[in-house]
Amino acid sequence: MKIAIIDYGAGNTQSVLFALERLGHTGFVTHDREKITSAEKIILPGVGEAASAMKKMREFQLDQLIPVLKQPVLGICLGMQLLCNATEEGNTNALGIFDTSIQKFPQNIGIKVPQMGWNTIYDLKSELFEGIQPNEYMYLVHSYYSPVCKEAISVTHYGFEYASALQKDNFYGVQFHPEKSGKYGQQILHNFLKL
Amino acid sequence: MLTKRIIPCLDIKNGQTVKGINFLDVKEVGNPLELAEKYAASGADELVFLDISATEERRKTLFPLVKEIAKSIAIPFTVGGGIASVEDVNLLLRCGADKVSVNSSLVNKPDLINELAAAFGSQCIVAAIDAMQVDGMWKVHLSGGKIPTEIDLFDWAKEVEQRGAGEILFTSMNHDGVKNGFANEALLQLSKTVNIPIIASGGAGKMAHFEEVFTLGKADAALAASVFHYGEIGIPELKSYLKNQSIPIRI
Numbered sequence: 537m538k539i540a541i542i543d544y545g546a547g548n549t550q551s552v553l554f555a556l557e558r559l560g561h562t563g564f565v566t567h568d569r570e571k572i573t574s575a576e577k578i579i580l581p582g583v584g585e586a587a588s589a590m591k592k593m594r595e596f597q598l599d600q601l602i603p604v605l606k607q608p609v610l611g612i613c614l615g616m617q618l619l620c621n622a623t624e625e626g627n628t629n630a631l632g633i634f635d636t637s638i639q640k641f642p643q644n645i646g647i648k649v650p651q652m653g654w655n656t657i658y659d660l661k662s663e664l665f666e667g668i669q670p671n672e673y674m675y676l677v678h679s680y681y682s683p684v685c686k687e688a689i690s691v692t693h694y695g696f697e698y699a700s701a702l703q704k705d706n707f708y709g710v711q712f713h714p715e716k717s718g719k720y721g722q723q724i725l726h727n728f729l730k731l
Numbered sequence: 732m733l734t735k736r737i738i739p740c741l742d743i744k745n746g747q748t749v750k751g752i753n754f755l756d757v758k759e760v761g762n763p764l765e766l767a768e769k770y771a772a773s774g775a776d777e778l779v780f781l782d783i784s785a786t787e788e789r790r791k792t793l794f795p796l797v798k799e800i801a802k803s804i805a806i807p808f809t810v811g812g813g814i815a816s817v818e819d820v821n822l823l824l825r826c827g828a829d830k831v832s833v834n835s836s837l838v839n840k841p842d843l844i845n846e847l848a849a850a851f852g853s854q855c856i857v858a859a860i861d862a863m864q865v866d867g868m869w870k871v872h873l874s875g876g877k878i879p880t881e882i883d884l885f886d887w888a889k890e891v892e893q894r895g896a897g898e899i900l901f902t903s904m905n906h907d908g909v910k911n912g913f914a915n916e917a918l919l920q921l922s923k924t925v926n927i928p929i930i931a932s933g934g935a936g937k938m939a940h941f942e943e944v945f946t947l948g949k950a951d952a953a954l955a956a957s958v959f960h961y962g963e964i965g966i967p968e969l970k971s972y973l974k975n976q977s978i979p980i981r982i
Contacts, residue, residue, distance in 0.1 A: 548855075550827040554802045583824075584852050614852075643926060648951065650854050650897055652928045654776055654981040655733045673734065673981045675807055677854040677897075694733055716807045716829060718771075 537729065539563040540575035544592040548583035552612070555715035559726055567596040576607055577729060582614030586638075587626025589618060602631055608731040609707050616702060616709030617680060625680050634702045634709060636685040647695040650679040655692050657700050657712065662689040664701070664708055666727050672720050674700070674712035681711065734981045735945050735973070736776035736952035737966060738930060739959045741766055743782045743812070746792035748960065761960065764799050770959065771804040773966040776981060778804070779832065779900070779954060782812030783875060789813055794826050801827020809857055816843070817850050824851065832900055834859040835873040838880065838887070841894060848895025857930070858896035860887060862917075863904040869917055876904050884917065885924045892925040899925065900954065902932040908957070910936025918948030930954050938964060938972045945978050
């Protein structure tokens with residue numbers, strides 16, 4: 537299977553590549569439009585800062601390409617946030633696939649920012665979560681979040697409820713890191729590759 | 732609910748795991764890759780690797796080791812030891828590290844925190860702080876605890892947060908290796924001083940110490956080495972003990 541991992545600068549692509557290897561697949565890291573278009577599955581990984589990530593996307597003209605892709609696309613962490621309308625991080629307009637805007641966790645409600653560690657996902661509503669029980673733990677590291685919205689396919693509680701995964705048509709986004717969430721995270725990646 | 736993290740720490744020297752007492756008396760305790768796999772399988776929430784080799788040895792042994800570990804385990808891990816530049820971090824992340832822990836270099840060049848946070852995001856920058864309480868004052872120490880400074884622990888913690896560190900790994904040198912409990916008072920004060928997560932290190936000897944570090948010390952994560960390496964505390968037993976004490980824990 538041809539699995540493209542989109543390279544937009546600082547994204548942590550290596551751990552996604554290794555997670556795919558553990559599932560018996562080989563991914564390739566690229567920002568080449570042709571290679572992305574011809575892949576069967578596309579992963580938009582995420583570690584980094586939103587404004588500089590979007591700048592890179594525009595430089596590689598990926599901001600035009602990604603929204604018209606027809607194959608399954610999975611955004612992880614910042615990758616999920618970049619698939620939304622906009623983000624407060626660097627006041628950045630994003631790719632506008634999910635109809636939600638990313639906000640910063642408030643500092644004054646007794647939660648630490650970033651959220652860092654293992655938290656549960658529930659209200660699971662997608663084939664992405666086949667074999668995953670509600671309240672399974674996933675690993676999260678983030679300072680920004682999407683509010684619960686109509687495209688939410690999982691919810692997590694950190695001070696309040698927010699959308700920890702989103703789906704619209706062939707686009708999937710997860711705020712947690714499936715590549716770092718043990719065997720259940722691997723299961724979610726496996727489910728994505730089966731789509 | 733976000734759970735408290737249990738983090739085994741592997742001190743690495745020339746590709747082997749070692750652990751000292753009060754920062755001295757280093758002896759080997761095993762193959763780091765085997766230990767990493769064992770800890771990941773037994774429910775560790777994260778792993779930390781601190782390389783204490785000399786610079787030249789580190790180049791030869793650390794990067795291949797990080798790559799091997801990243802290939803085999805599916806939980807997050809942090810690598811630290813001798814990191815002094817954006818390029819050092821870039822190389823480690825390319826090998827598959829999720830976070831880096833930076834210590835002395837940040838004190839010597841505080842702007843490095845801003846540079847690293849801008850380049851890679853705050854979430855992968857762990858500011859490691861070694862401190863010792865002397866006459867009631869917590870003073871930051873450098874180079875594995877060998878060099879004392881006049882810098883106050885709490886002032887420095889505030890500064891690393893403001894400059895963009897995503898997490899603080901605080902080791903109390905008074906408690907490290909002594910197995911008599913964590914520095915809970917200092918940890919509590921730290922968690923009132925900053926709003927980023929705090930990993931407590933130094934002092935774990937029995938399971939109740941972990942409970943105390945979360946209830947009294949308000950730590951977000953507890954790091955330990957020898958109690959895990961020598962099999963004195965098993966991670967599954969520790970986690971079910973903590974869950975029974977109503978600490979939020981991933982089982």
